[in-house]
Amino acid sequence: MAKYSDELDTVFIALADPTRRSIIRLLSAGPAPVGTLAEPFDITLPSFMKHIRSLERAGIIHTWKAGRVRTCELDRTRLSLVDDWLADERARWNARTDRLEQLVTSPEESS
């Protein structure tokens, strides 16, 4: 449970940045080399690499090096952590809404 919570922290931190979300979007088209990914962004390569490492630490992307080229690939399973967390919260919220609706509709039904 603590591990799951730490993982969620890292994933949410990785997602809390527009450059990193753009990298995720670019990688949804398929694996790509760091150089190509960095092109649309007006930042230095070291700054860009920090974003790559944040995504890698969160497990959202995997990277590997062949010669001088580092390639990045999206790992969708990690984003499903966020999906699961949201689904869980939604279920709790809906359960409460259902209870409230019952409270509101029951008196009308018995009148």
Add this chain to the structure above:
Amino acid sequence: MAKYSDELDTVFIALADPTRRSIIRLLSAGPAPVGTLAEPFDITLPSFMKHIRSLERAGIIHTWKAGRVRTCELDRTRLSLVDDWLADERARWNARTDRLEQLVTSPEESS
């Protein structure tokens, strides 16, 4: 678009902490006073209030004061920002998977 991106940043930052996620869970049962919400946590009230403010800044909760009691309430619409972002990424990912499947299955079909 920039505003949407800033809002996503704030929401993801707010979600990147176990105490704040626990507060969201507690509030899914309905509005509650800060004092009651703080009880399960082994932190000082000023530290707890920082978490409340982070959630409030992100628009995930609303708070109001009546006398000496500040009450918090969850605003689910804000979490749907995350839902929408995930759905969008999932759609892009699935479109790519569909294209890959077509590439793999088409030669078999024609053989």
